[in-house]
Amino acid sequence: MYKFLFELVTSPLSLPIEWYYEYLILLVINEIAYHIAYAKVGNMYHSGLINGRKAGSFFHWLIRLILFFGMWFITHSAIQGYYFATENPEIILMIAGSITGVAIICVLAVSTIRFIKKHNRNRNA
Numbered sequence: 001m002y003k004f005l006f007e008l009v010t011s012p013l014s015l016p017i018e019w020y021y022e023y024l025i026l027l028v029i030n031e032i033a034y035h036i037a038y039a040k041v042g043n044m045y046h047s048g049l050i051n052g053r054k055a056g057s058f059f060h061w062l063i064r065l066i067l068f069f070g071m072w073f074i075t076h077s078a079i080q081g082y083y084f085a086t087e088n089p090e091i092i093l094m095i096a097g098s099i100t101g102v103a104i105i106c107v108l109a110v111s112t113i114r115f116i117k118k119h120n121r122n123r124n125a
Contacts, residue, residue, distance in 0.1 A: 002061035009065065013072050016079055025075060033067035 015022045041060045044050045050059060085092050 002057055006061050006065055006068075010068055010072075013069075015072075015076055016083065026072070029068060029071045029075065033064045033071065036067055037061075037064035 013026075015025060017025075037060045040063050041050070041056050044059060045056060050056055
């Protein structure tokens with residue numbers, strides 16, 4: 001029953017890439033989620049948190065679903081970010097330049113403050 005619900009919830013999730021890459025990536029995500037959920041439920045059994053098949057199955061599919069969604073979201077966001085970056089290189093360059101400029105201003109401000117404090121200590125001593 002939980003497998004059916006898992007497949008029902010995750011089936012509409014897709015990635016904005018070619019279908020063969022999508023299936024390969026979703027297969028890898030599913031396998032990673034499976035192995036992590038299997039290990040976590042095993043730890044739950046060994047520590048005495050859960051007993052019985054139904055509880056183990058429920059937590060396995062719950063953990064697997066959460067992990068699948070998280071990894072799918074990260075992957076989907078990374079692909080969308082890649083497409084955005086390749087379609088808008090000017091915006092990326094402006095953002096990178098702005099970050100660099102802010103970093104340079106911060107370094108100059110900190111260096112100036114340290115210089116002033118050091119100069120004031122030398123004058124007072």
